[in-house]
Amino acid sequence: MIDKKRLYLMIGLARFEKKHVDGSFRISRYYQNDYTAFALIRNLLLSTIAYILLFGVLVLANMDTFLSRLNSADIRPVIAVLIVSYVIFVGIYSVIAYILARIRYVRMQSDMEEYERALARLGRMYRRGYHEESGESERQEEQE
Amino acid sequence: MNALLEVRERLIRFYTDYDVYIRPLFRFALAVITFITLNDRIGYMSQVNNLLVIIILSVICAILPINGIVFIGTLLIVVNSFGLNVGVGAFAAVLYLLMLLLYFRFVPKDALAIILTPVAGALHMPMTVPVVMGLMRGPVSAITLIFSVLSWSFVNALPDTVEAVANTKGASMIDVLQAIPGAMLNAKTILMLVTFVVVFLIVTCIRELVSSHAWEISILVSAIIYLGLMIAGSSILNVKINLLMTVLETVLSAAVALVFEFFCYNADYSHTEFLQFEDDNNYYYVKVTPKRRPRYDLEEEESETEEVEADADEKRFVTRESSAFEKKFDGINLQSRLEESLKSLNTNQNGRENRSADTSRGNAGNADKDDTIRLDPPAPKPEEDAKTKEEALGQTRVIRK
Structure with missing residues (x-):
């Protein structure tokens, strides 16, 4: 006999697993600090690529100005501007990435807590069902 | 529309x-x-x-x-x-x-x-x-x-x-x-x-x-x-x-x-309702707007679907003719009888186990004789009835204390 409540709970759990297979389940493999650190490292890499591309596009759009600056005797201000703008750019994106990583981790924790509660409920249902079945079988044996 | x-x-x-x-x-x-x-x-x-x-x-x-x-x-x-x-x-x-x-x-x-x-x-x-x-x-x-x-x-x-x-x-x-x-x-x-x-x-x-x-x-x-x-x-x-x-x-x-x-x-704004209530901490002003649905009679449709589902459920079970023993129960609401008898049993519980056991045994005998089934205990005699009521009230009071 199929227990309807247990069936609905299992359907809910399966849907949750399917929905969060790339989200909460992946994040739950990490500690919070590790996950945030990975997010920041990944962000550093991607932000650097984005900065180089953006710099390239800006140089192409203003090629004449850039070449005239390079031809001038002192290129240190250009390098200083590049470094400062890079630090600001990466800094802004790192803050965004850090906040998003923390938010995702907290969401994952609440999702996984709910999932574990549901799993525990399912376990209780199975144990109850097992005891009832075993109790019935013992009674049948006694009657025989 | x-x-x-x-x-x-x-x-x-x-x-x-x-x-x-x-x-x-x-x-x-x-x-x-x-x-x-x-x-x-x-x-x-x-x-x-x-x-x-x-x-x-x-x-x-x-x-x-x-x-x-x-x-x-x-x-x-x-x-x-x-x-x-x-x-x-x-x-x-x-x-x-x-x-x-x-x-x-x-x-x-x-x-x-x-x-x-x-x-x-x-x-x-x-x-x-x-x-x-x-x-x-x-x-x-x-x-x-x-x-x-x-x-x-x-x-x-x-x-x-x-x-x-x-x-x-x-x-x-x-x-x-x-x-x-x-x-x-x-x-x-x-x-x-x-x-x-x-x-x-x-x-x-x-x-x-x-x-x-x-x-x-x-x-x-x-x-x-x-x-x-x-x-x-x-x-x-x-x-x-x-x-x-x-x-x-x-x-x-x-x-x-x-x-x-x-x-x-x-949203069906013509049926919007504004509710206001409060608890210990807050006042709540709630606006309830139902979803717009087609105007055919939903209740009829729901009842029809329920009937269809009920018929389908009945068809799932194999029906058989009830035996002569089961026919004795026809027309008796067993559940309500059982509940009533349980209530009266609880009421008469204090110091009346033996007596209720005797009466139920006697009742079973009568049931065999009358070829009818009684699930509730027999009605007490008028004198006993008064005593029972007093005892029952006394029991209730004790429980409340």
């Missing part, structure tokens, strides 16, 4: 029944429209400007998630840009990579807008994008619209300006590359950027208001503001626009947005 609601209900029911097939079909149709429109606008690469290739790519998009259309659509733009000029292709690749790295890696769900905005522009309903996004997303998605307009202006700039520069004799790759940003960031793009963002924010603000018909009002107000901004902006920024065409585009976009609203959010 009722006929429309019925159609909507049927469509929703049809969708819920066959969503496994409808979703890929929807993705396929969206991909076909998108790719044909893009190829029609910037079909510079003959190898991909082919219906068979488009259908194959659309079939792939039907299997992939919705962002597959974004990926393949972007690839199509980049490949067609390479068809025009290698430098333009490289610029397109860098542009879309930058969009991904700067913004869409944080908000991948909004990425569809960068492909659908050029398509909506080509189909003469550009206002649909900010309005629909305003109805569906929060204020942060204004950044999505900025990238979408940039994508649209890039797609427009290729045939309008860049193509002419690329086909000029003696034009180097640097010349072509330097022409692209200027062609993209012209006065028209700035006008569209401002208009889209303002319309989007207005829709978002009005949609979240508690007032009735908020969604419809937001669509109508956004249409008026879009039209006003386009006319005013064109005169301020010296952008040439076709006034009649702009009005028609606005009306078409508003109509599409209303159809979208009809399917996604359909």
Whole structure:
């Protein structure tokens, strides 16, 4: 006999697993600090690529100005501007990435807590069902 | 209106029944429209400007998630840009990579807008994008619209300006590359950027208001503001626009947005209720707006479906004729009898176990003699009845103490 409540709970759990297979389940493999650190490292890499591309596009759009600056005797201000703008750019994106990583981790924790509660409920249902079945079988044996 | 609601209900029911097939079909149709429109606008690469290739790519998009259309659509733009000029292709690749790295890696769900905005522009309903996004997303998605307009202006700039520069004799790759940003960031793009963002924010603000018909009002107000901004902006920024065409585009976009609203959010404001209650901490002012449903009698339908379900349930069980012993129970509500007898047993529990056991034994004997079944204990005699009542009350009092 199929227990309807247990069936609905299992359907809910399966849907949750399917929905969060790339989200909460992946994040739950990490500690919070590790996950945030990975997010920041990944962000550093991607932000650097984005900065180089953006710099390239800006140089192409203003090629004449850039070449005239390079031809001038002192290129240190250009390098200083590049470094400062890079630090600001990466800094802004790192803050965004850090906040998003923390938010995702907290969401994952609440999702996984709910999932574990549901799993525990399912376990209780199975144990109850097992005891009832075993109790019935013992009674049948006694009657025989 | 009722006929429309019925159609909507049927469509929703049809969708819920066959969503496994409808979703890929929807993705396929969206991909076909998108790719044909893009190829029609910037079909510079003959190898991909082919219906068979488009259908194959659309079939792939039907299997992939919705962002597959974004990926393949972007690839199509980049490949067609390479068809025009290698430098333009490289610029397109860098542009879309930058969009991904700067913004869409944080908000991948909004990425569809960068492909659908050029398509909506080509189909003469550009206002649909900010309005629909305003109805569906929060204020942060204004950044999505900025990238979408940039994508649209890039797609427009290729045939309008860049193509002419690329086909000029003696034009180097640097010349072509330097022409692209200027062609993209012209006065028209700035006008569209401002208009889209303002319309989007207005829709978002009005949609979240508690007032009735908020969604419809937001669509109508956004249409008026879009039209006003386009006319005013064109005169301020010296952008040439076709006034009649702009009005028609606005009306078409508003109509599409209303159809979208009809399917996604359909509140019945005529039956709105305002509730007010409180608890220890707060006062609550609640506005309850039911969803609009077709006007056929829902109760009848529900009762019919319940009957059908009940019949189906009965058919599942194998019926057999009741035995002679079971026939003795016919007409007796066993459950209520059992409950009554249990109650009386509880009442007479204190010091009456032996007596009740005797009486039940005697009752069983009588039952055999009378060939009737009595599940409740026999009615006490008048004298006993008074005693029983007193004892019962006494018992109740003890329990309360």
